[in-house]
Amino acid sequence: MGAYDDVYNGWKADPEGFWAEAAKGIDWFKPFDKVLDDSNAPFTRWFAGGELNTCHNCLDRHVAGGRADQVALIHDSPITGTVQKFTYKELLNRVAHFAGALQARGVEKGDRVIIYMPMIPEAAVAMLACARIGAVHSVVFGGFAPNELATRIDDSTPKLIVTASCGLEPGRVIEYMPLVHGAIDLSKHKPDGCIIFPREQVPDFEVRDGDMLWADALQGVSPADCVPVLATDPLYVLYTSGTTGQPKGVIRDNGGHAVALKWSMKNLYDANPGETFWAASDVGWVVGHSYIVYAPLLHGATTILFEGKPVGTPDPGTFWRVIADHDVRVMFTAPTAFRAIKQQDPNGEFIGKYDLSKFRILFLAGERADSDTIQWAENQLKVPVIDHWWQTETGWPMAINPMGIEPLPVKYGSPTRAVPGYEIHALDEGGHPVPAGQMGAIAVKLPLPPSSLPTLWNADARFKSAYLEAYPGYYNTGDAGMIDADGYIYILSRTDDVINVAGHRLSTGAMEEVLSQHPDVAECAVFGVEDQLKGQLPLGVIVLKAGAEKPLADIERDCVAMVRQQIGAVAAFKLVTAVKRLPKTRSGKVLRATMQKIADGVDFRTPATIDDPAIIDEVRESLAVLGYPKG
Numbered sequence: 311m312g313a314y315d316d317v318y319n320g321w322k323a324d325p326e327g328f329w330a331e332a333a334k335g336i337d338w339f340k341p342f343d344k345v346l347d348d349s350n351a352p353f354t355r356w357f358a359g360g361e362l363n364t365c366h367n368c369l370d371r372h373v374a375g376g377r378a379d380q381v382a383l384i385h386d387s388p389i390t391g392t393v394q395k396f397t398y399k400e401l402l403n404r405v406a407h408f409a410g411a412l413q414a415r416g417v418e419k420g421d422r423v424i425i426y427m428p429m430i431p432e433a434a435v436a437m438l439a440c441a442r443i444g445a446v447h448s449v450v451f452g453g454f455a456p457n458e459l460a461t462r463i464d465d466s467t468p469k470l471i472v473t474a475s476c477g478l479e480p481g482r483v484i485e486y487m488p489l490v491h492g493a494i495d496l497s498k499h500k501p502d503g504c505i506i507f508p509r510e511q512v513p514d515f516e517v518r519d520g521d522m523l524w525a526d527a528l529q530g531v532s533p534a535d536c537v538p539v540l541a542t543d544p545l546y547v548l549y550t551s552g553t554t555g556q557p558k559g560v561i562r563d564n565g566g567h568a569v570a571l572k573w574s575m576k577n578l579y580d581a582n583p584g585e586t587f588w589a590a591s592d593v594g595w596v597v598g599h600s601y602i603v604y605a606p607l608l609h610g611a612t613t614i615l616f617e618g619k620p621v622g623t624p625d626p627g628t629f630w631r632v633i634a635d636h637d638v639r640v641m642f643t644a645p646t647a648f649r650a651i652k653q654q655d656p657n658g659e660f661i662g663k664y665d666l667s668k669f670r671i672l673f674l675a676g677e678r679a680d681s682d683t684i685q686w687a688e689n690q691l692k693v694p695v696i697d698h699w700w701q702t703e704t705g706w707p708m709a710i711n712p713m714g715i716e717p718l719p720v721k722y723g724s725p726t727r728a729v730p731g732y733e734i735h736a737l738d739e740g741g742h743p744v745p746a747g748q749m750g751a752i753a754v755k756l757p758l759p760p761s762s763l764p765t766l767w768n769a770d771a772r773f774k775s776a777y778l779e780a781y782p783g784y785y786n787t788g789d790a791g792m793i794d795a796d797g798y799i800y801i802l803s804r805t806d807d808v809i810n811v812a813g814h815r816l817s818t819g820a821m822e823e824v825l826s827q828h829p830d831v832a833e834c835a836v837f838g839v840e841d842q843l844k845g846q847l848p849l850g851v852i853v854l855k856a857g858a859e860k861p862l863a864d865i866e867r868d869c870v871a872m873v874r875q876q877i878g879a880v881a882a883f884k885l886v887t888a889v890k891r892l893p894k895t896r897s898g899k900v901l902r903a904t905m906q907k908i909a910d911g912v913d914f915r916t917p918a919t920i921d922d923p924a925i926i927d928e929v930r931e932s933l934a935v936l937g938y939p940k941g
């Protein structure tokens with residue numbers, strides 16, 4: 311048995327002892343009374359009775375402990391051609407003042423603040439400022455449309471929205487204020503106003519009553535002290551796609567989150583305090599929350615906020631330039647980013663231009679990592695390339711090759727073994743573990759470890775029905791796969807209507823809700839088809855109403871525009887085709903998985919329950935119009 315087995319078995323033998331030990335990595339204002347409070351199961355609470363402040367653990371502690379002049383945050387924007395660096399002392403100063411500005415606007419412990427920001431330092435400042443005063447932030451990804459933002463405003467009922475005048479995509483400036491004000495116009499809940507960070511690319515924008523510019527909000531305010539919060543108090547709510555258009559508000563609490571993330575940095579990622587750790591993601595996603603902002607700072611590392619793309623800003627060497635310029639030792643991104651680089655620089659010519667000698671490990675997550683991409687990255691970079699698996703709900707990895715404990719032998723296609731804290735099984739429909747090597751629903755034995763969601767925002771019943779009811783005693787991850795005889799986990803597909811487009815989690819149900827609003831669409835279905843670059847792309851099939859008057863091409867164009875307007879460009883919804891009828895079971899269930907298999911050109915058996923097998927040929931013809939299956 312190696313070190314990994316020792317640590318994993320040690321956790322299993324004494325989970326509370328394990329987490330009590332890990333909790334020593336965090337400063338507590340008041341010690342916890344109980345490590346695990348399961349008295350109100352299934353609503354598990356970690357470190358009950360303990361008091362801490364996450365911002366204190368990210369900043370003040372390091373300033374006091376000798377890291378005041380170490381760089382905490384680097385903003386590198388190949389889009390604007392700028393690099394800014396902030397030491398721990400400078401970041402603390404900015405955060406404390408902005409926290410004071412929030413307090414001056416009446417934000418108190420427990421109040422919600424929506425952060426709708428591009429990848430600029432002020433996004434991290436706003437998050438940490440909320441944490442400092444015990445306010446609950448809800449960051450909304452800048453690629454989401456007003457309608458999605460409005461849904462999140464209504465669910466989280468924020469006191470304020472913190473935003474900027476624009477986001478920058480390559481070759482495109484996205485004005486934020488029309489989107490933010492548009493969302494407020496759509497929402498039932500009305501925040502008091504916005505704090506707006508003006509960017510020079512959009513100096514003029516609408517400022518409504520209650521809105522304030524960032525600099526004005528800071529005028530005359532005193533820096534705020536850290537407000538002690540309970541370990542079980544929420545740090546943030548992050549919305550993620552479920553099976554319907556109503557996203558799920560995943561709650562992250564302060565104590566468990568800080569403990570698990572701090573522990574993960576050395577043990578899982580093998581990152582050291584004082585080193586640069588770079589997660590090339592966006593603060594709007596869970597990876598950005600955990601591994602751009604919180605974990606590197608909890609660990610006393612230097613983190614990078616990168617405003618750019620893996621290719622085109624300006625070339626496929628941009629990642630290597632950032633690694634070399636900022637002495638990145640450990641990096642984390644999505645496989646899609648590497649597929650994009652590989653496509654444009656198959657022989658790694660750009661890699662040779664930079665000194666990557668100190669770069670140690672690349673981690674990939676967010677979607678299935680294909681072996682080709684992993685092996686290409688290994689060959690080019692000559693460092694371990696580690697696939698790992700987790701989700702918004704957990705906030706940190708569930709399966710990984712634990713590089714800081716013991717590098718385990720690699721099996722391509724598997725994110726390796728369960729992280730201590732997670733007992734993972736593949737279950738059959740009756741909720742019984744299947745034999746090694748057989749497919750099942752991937753589920754985690756309760757209780758979930760620290761950092762994992764204690765419940766959904768204002769939705770305890772949905773928390774139970776979405777995650778806990780399918781397999782009593784387990785948390786249902788929504789993923790399907792298998793576990794081999796060596797305990798290696800393989801994540802193969804979703805069991806619900808969630809798809810993964812360029813590492814972004816999207817709901818096909820939400821897209822169907824949009825398409826069905828079209829006056830000429832009688833019925834529709836959206837499913838994910840394989841894509842060489844983005845992993846999956848959404849494809850919509852629509853059934854037209856009898857007597858639809860518009861030409862089909864116009865209706866299809868409308869559908870694409872509606873999804874872009876109502877969900878956002880990030881949905882990448884561009885494929886739509888008309889079918890005469892949707893294939894359904896006799897009980898009326900739409901056979902999305904069957905259509906997906908036809909589009910992907912994989913073998914399938916026509917379900918015995920289909921109401922009319924002739925529909926399969928009709929679907930095949932319609933998909934052929936879009937060029938599916940490919941090749």
Ligand code: COA
Pocket residue numbers: 451452453454477479484590591592595597619620621643644646647650675676811812813814843878879880881882
């Ligand atoms: N604000 C506004 N629009 C945004 C946006 C944002 N923050 N982020 C993306 N978009 C838009 C893009 O401009 C694009 O619009 P278009 O249809 O007009 O071209 C659309 O949403 C899709 O964006 P994206 O998924 O970024 O695709 P792309 O074709 O522009 O780039 C990749 C392709 C592979 C370079 C890109 O998907 C990528 O960098 N992937 C890595 C993903 C990642 O890091 N995920 C985080 C999980 S760890």
Ligand code: AMP
Pocket residue numbers: 550596674675676677678679697698699700701702703725787788789801802803804810813814815
């Ligand atoms: P998100 O909540 O956006 O992080 O998406 C989580 C989902 O992405 C998981 O439930 C999986 O479906 C998928 N996913 C994340 N990481 C991996 C991985 N390494 N391999 C396969 N699928 C993954």
